[in-house]
Amino acid sequence: MTKVIQVLMQEYKSTVMTKAFVLGAVIFPLVFYTLIIIIPNVIDSEPPQLKGTLAVYDANTASRAFDAIEEQLNPEMIQAQKNELEQLRDPDNSDSDAQRQEMVEQARSAGGEAAVIAMELFGGGNPFLDQPVPDVTLEFADLESEETLDDLRERMQALIRAGDLLGYLEIKEGGSQAMERGGVTLYTGPGLHAENQSALRRAVRQGIVESRWSHAVAYAADMMNMMPPSIELKTVTETGEAKSIGEAMFLVPLAFMMLLWISTFTGGQYLLMSTVEEKSSRVMEVMLSAVSSMQMMTGKILGQGAVAATMLAIYLTVSLLALDKYNLLHLIEFRDVIIFIPYFIMAFLIVACMMASVGSAVNDVREASAMMTPAMMVLIIPFLVMMPVIQAPNSMLAQVLSFIPPFTPFIMAMRLGSNQDIAMWQVGATLVIGFASVYVLMKAAAKVFRIGVLMYGKPPNFKTLVKWVWQA
Structure with a gap:
């Protein structure tokens, strides 16, 4: 038995002490785990807080797109939804469906049926939920006397270049009312972070969708019943049930x-x-x-x-x-x-x-x-x-x-x-x-x-x- 142990130890040492083994069995896994920690922190790093003033021109006088977009950028509402999202993402949380329904009820009370429909259409949640809460102020961009829309656009673009405006949103005739694509243009500066730009674009889109639905609020309850349900899948085992x-x-x-x-x-x-x-x-x-x-x-x-x-x-x-x-x-x-x-x-x-x-x-x-x-x-x-x-x-x-x-x-x-x-x-x-x-x-x-x-x-x-x- 002693001789077997001696051969065992010799065989083990002659293998694990080689550079190839250390590289393949020790260094590579450590590098792999280090990359697992570092890469998400680099890739998923939060963009800077979105700050500034967004000028809005809406050619549709009866539209409530301005108010709907302002609701989408409301910091109190976004912070409340971020808190809800943290609970929904908790892997140990078994009441995600109930909490999601509560989140819908809160959205209903805050923004009406149209807000709920907009949230359901886009998969739930504000686009800023994975970013710092924005600090964006909306203001109307009105045409001055004898100013054309092209003149207004050039004036707003000059303010964006000067850093006085975060962006300029132009909603043409029918853009906030018709259930059609197009008619809406968002202008931002070149220095805006790509994720901030994408989130702002989605917030504007969701606000316009909400404003469109506000014209058909009588059908909001029916539309909610047509939304696809959230289904939690569970597997029945011999010892009970478990999440699939x-x-x-x-x-x-x-x-x-x-x-x-x-x-x-x-x-x-x-x-x-x-x-x-x-x-x-x-x-x-x-x-x-x-x-x-x-x-x-x-x-x-x-x-x-x-x-x-x-x-x-x-x-x-x-x-x-x-x-x-x-x-x-x-x-x-x-x-x-x-x-x-x-x-x-x-x-x-x-x-x-x-x-x-x-x-x-x-x-x-x-x-x-x-x-x-x-x-x-x-x-x-x-x-x-x-x-x-x-x-x-x-x-x-x-x-x-x-x-x-x-x-x-x-x-x-x-x-x-x-x-x-x-x-x-x-x-x-x-x-x-x-x-x-x-x-x-x-x-x-x-x-x-x-x-x-x-x-x-x-x-x-x-x-x-x-x-x-x-x-x-």
């Missing part, structure tokens, strides 16, 4: 599968390369003078298993931190992470047995690649059935593949990450069948390793490997 995660249902199974694949095959690749290198350089012969072939293989597999576990721990930690950063940690159940661990051990041992067998039987990396191709063709099947398994984790296909040993850990990892409950008897049965197959593979790998590690020359074919297993 929608498109995010693909995130967790895919992450489980990729974590398992990357960690196991990276560790297995290190095992293959170290075995081939030690055999080709004749170092293996010196090492076998101190330990048995079984101790050597066991130590190498356990050592690279520790390497794979280290990678899994690092990537899993970074993934959990990233989910927590975006308030998505509730998508993963701690129980599933615990059950995932034995499937990781199973997956690595299956891959490691193949890598150790091939590495001991060949003379160089080229021969190893040729011999590993058939095995990789088989192990690629979980990737081919990934989408059907994620979409229907309890389908006949997913259940059958779960009991086929080479696929068991990969299929079960995807099923565990899904939002459907997996029968515990299937978890127990797949663990028993999977580790039983691991035992058989390790016995076969030990026989191939014992014979192949000291053989040189022409590489064996698959038939020869089977012969070694039966004869040893």
Whole structure:
């Protein structure tokens, strides 16, 4: 046992202390997580507060567009809606529908039925909800004596260039009344932040829509009944009900599968390369003078298993931190992470047995690649059935593949990450069948390793490997 531990430690140190491992398994995840923190703060940084005076010319004397736009830019109303939005965005808030209805009632009392319809038409909410509360004052832009509309426009543009005006809104005849596009132009200065400009444009648009609906307020209640309802989707489970995660249902199974694949095959690749290198350089012969072939293989597999576990721990930690950063940690159940661990051990041992067998039987990396191709063709099947398994984790296909040993850990990892409950008897049965197959593979790998590690020359074919297993 002491010799196995010595081989294990040597294998582990010789791998994790390399620059390639530190770069790929440590630095890359840290850089990735750092970018997750930095990039949103850079991209989603708030624009400056929108300040200034907006001059409005409305050729429609009966229009209430001026008042409606002023309501859209009302700082008290925007602040109240921002407070409501914070509660609606809370992932732990289960009363979002009730609060949304309350928000609608507040909008109704503040701006009438037309304000509610405008809010519903544009998906709810003021365009400044994700920006600092604006401080914009509206004033009428009137035509002076013998001044044409073109003259007024030039005068307003001159004030914008001088910095005396934030912008100038021109509503032509019928622009605030007709249910048509066009007829409205918003002029702003070139120094205005793009997000401020977009929010101001949307506020003007929503105000004009509200003013249009005010002419048909008698039909407002009927129009509200025609608005699409807000539907919260929930999944009924054995233990109760849970919020459906929608498109995010693909995130967790895919992450489980990729974590398992990357960690196991990276560790297995290190095992293959170290075995081939030690055999080709004749170092293996010196090492076998101190330990048995079984101790050597066991130590190498356990050592690279520790390497794979280290990678899994690092990537899993970074993934959990990233989910927590975006308030998505509730998508993963701690129980599933615990059950995932034995499937990781199973997956690595299956891959490691193949890598150790091939590495001991060949003379160089080229021969190893040729011999590993058939095995990789088989192990690629979980990737081919990934989408059907994620979409229907309890389908006949997913259940059958779960009991086929080479696929068991990969299929079960995807099923565990899904939002459907997996029968515990299937978890127990797949663990028993999977580790039983691991035992058989390790016995076969030990026989191939014992014979192949000291053989040189022409590489064996698959038939020869089977012969070694039966004869040893």
